[in-house]
Amino acid sequence: MTSVIRIAAVSKRFGPSTAVDDVTLDIRENEFLALLGASGCGKTTLLRLIAGLEQPDSGAIFIGGDNMTGTPPYARPVNMMFQSYALFPHMTVADNVAFGLKQDGISGAALTARVKEALEGVELETLGTRKPDQLSGGQRQRVALARCLAKRPKVLLLDEPMAALDKHLRERTQLELMALRARLGITFVVVTHDQSEAMAMADRVAVMEEGRILQVAPPRELYERPANARVARFFGDINLWDAAAAPRRPHPAGIVAIRPERIHMSRTPGSDTVCEGTVADVAYLGTASTCFVTTTTGLTVRVLVRSDEGAPPFTPGERVYLTWPASAMMALDP
Amino acid sequence: MIGTAWHRRIVLALPWLWTGLFFLLPFAFVLKISFSEAALSVPPYSDFFAYAGGAIVGLKANLANYQLLLSDALYVKAYLSSVKIGAIATFITLLLGYPMAYAIARAAPQRRNVFLVLVMLPFWTSFLIRIYAWMGLLRPTGLINSALLSLGVIDEPLLLLNTPFAVYLGIVYAYLPFMVLPLYARLEKLDPALLEAAADLGAKPWRAFLGVTLPLSRPGILAGCLLVFIPAVGEFVIPELLGGPNTLMIGKVLWSEFFSNRDWPMASALTVVLLVLLVAPIMLLQARREDAP
Ligand SMILES: Nc1ncnc2c1ncn2[C@@H]1O[C@H](COP(=O)(O)OP(=O)(O)OP(=O)(O)O)[C@@H](O)[C@H]1O
Ligand SMILES: [Mg+2]
Secondary structure (H helix, E strand, C coil), X not given: CCEEXXXXXXXXXXXXXXXXXXXEEEEECCCEEEEEECCCCCHHHHHHXXXXXXXXXXXXXXXXXXXXXXXXXXXXXXXEECCXXXXXXXXXXXXXXXXXXXXXXXXXXXXXXXHHHHHHHCCCHHHCCCCHHHCCHHXXXXXXXXXXXXXXXXXXXXXXXXXXXXXXXXXXHHHHHHHHHHHHCCEEEEEECCHHXXXXXXXXXXXXXXCEEEEEECHHHHHHCCCEHHHHHXXXXXXXXXXXXXXXXXXXXXXXXXCHHHCEEECCCCCCCCEEEEEEEEEECCCEEEEEEEECCCCEEEEEEECCCCCCCCCCCCEEEEECCHHHCEEEEC | CHHHHXXXXXHHHHHHHHHHHHHHHHHHHHHHHHCCCXXXXXXXXXXXEEEECCEEEEECCCCHHHHHHHHCHHHHHHHHHHHHHHHHHHHHHHHHHHHHHHHHHHCCHHHHHXXXXXXXXXXXXXXXXXXXXXXXXXXXXXXXXXXXXXXXXXXXXXXXXXXXXXXXXHHHHHHHHHHHHHHHHHHHCCCHHHHHHHHHCCCCHHHHHHHHHHHHCHHHHHHHHHHHHHXXXXXXXXXXXXXXXXXXXXXXXXXXXXXXXXXXXXXHHHHHHHHHHHHHHHHHHHHHHHHCC
């Protein structure tokens, strides 16, 4: 696969703080890439660098093979959907969508057709004459999306597209975005700080921390083979132990990690029991519960127990025996 | 809760009280005088009401002032010339004020207040003194001419004072802050993300300006233009001191009717017409703005 965007050793500083720190990243043609990271880690800044709204202090950005470092935003074949949507309040929905097309010299019947097509794509064809302040949050988000899609960009950049939506609408929009991507064949780069959103939608996820990219990989790989403990912590629940204190001690140093769902817990000891302990706390999650077990060596172990396992639920204070296959343990750098 | 309701009613009544006491009541007097005749008495106009045995029995509405006003070319010309001067001066003020307001709104937040204070600084000295200062600058023997003469740029003094140029200069100078402030208030609120979105959608800076910044600052432009145009049309001091005898503006005509001719009724009629001329377009604009969604 060819890369449609190449970010080569790009850094961006704001005064003393470094928002993007020596980032190198290839975004492939037609992929759905999620930029994931905690607040303030530089996700928006990286997106703005690609859009040309910020200029890098060092490094270069290639789009479609051309060096676009220093090219102003209006000359780049990418479009960005802003977190605030940034709809033009004085224009109707249709005029908002038409704005970008007019800049390309499209007019008359061709313009009308393209606007109609874009609005139909997000099921807003009946609201073309409304002003943005007459729309709901979800509808505004769709207008912003239609405004970008109408331009038929090579790459669509979305800054937390779902942040302002409620949970129900968020899930629906996720599905719609994925369907859109499949239909249009555009590269999507989506900023999010919600790891489940990133895992559900993306082909690959780039995990960022303090301006750096920790790992870029498909969600399954990130979950099963995180590059280090910081990435592992980002994706779901995990037990992270100092190797020296870990039961089974497969590795002499570093950090040992195991996912809570890989640990089996029972009330009776078996031949394969790794350690025993007492249930300290139980968090009921619906389909499963997370049990916090304190082992006889003083370690806290999170164990995921599915609700349909038949046995009566575990309660705090119970004596339990834990086991897991040695292959479930991962050795990680801190 | 009753207390709050009372409180609110008083607060709402205050602007009406103000308007009533200091605008409607005096205006009623002016309107009344405008329908009377000039007379050699104190006050120098005839009675509006007809009395009989101490009771008002009728009105002596005299429309002669208005008839004269509309038939005498001088008055009509004075109105037209005032509106023209006001409009041109307002336009120049807009051309100067817009970039200023834009620059202040785009400046670093901690410097904006400094710039705003600088814009308003002239108000700290009396308006009259500042206009006199301009007379000193523009005179044939004034600072500008002396400087240009001594530099050898010109051989004889330029005629600056007592010209239309001086009137425009005076109005633009005096009213510029009234243009800059509402424009600034509007531009400062403009979300920078909108311009970024415009650029991202392919708009070069000037197209983003025409398509986004300018339409969104329209209420500021409107407010600024009204704040400059209305007092500029009725301006007396600037055309009197800087424009010389050849500048025809309604404010000067009004002054001479009132003080030179002691024709209070005529001056009052002039005032009433001026007010109607100025208020009508504002009402129209206001109505249009309320129509807009
Ligand atoms: N224009 C700016 N001026 C100064 N500092 C900035 C600017 N933009 C971003 N920063 C700083 O750069 C860092 C990264 O910011 P950025 O907006 O990229 O974070 P983010 O990952 O998008 O966070 P969030 O999830 O909260 O949106 C932050 O520390 C921020 O304070
Ligand atoms: Mg952000």
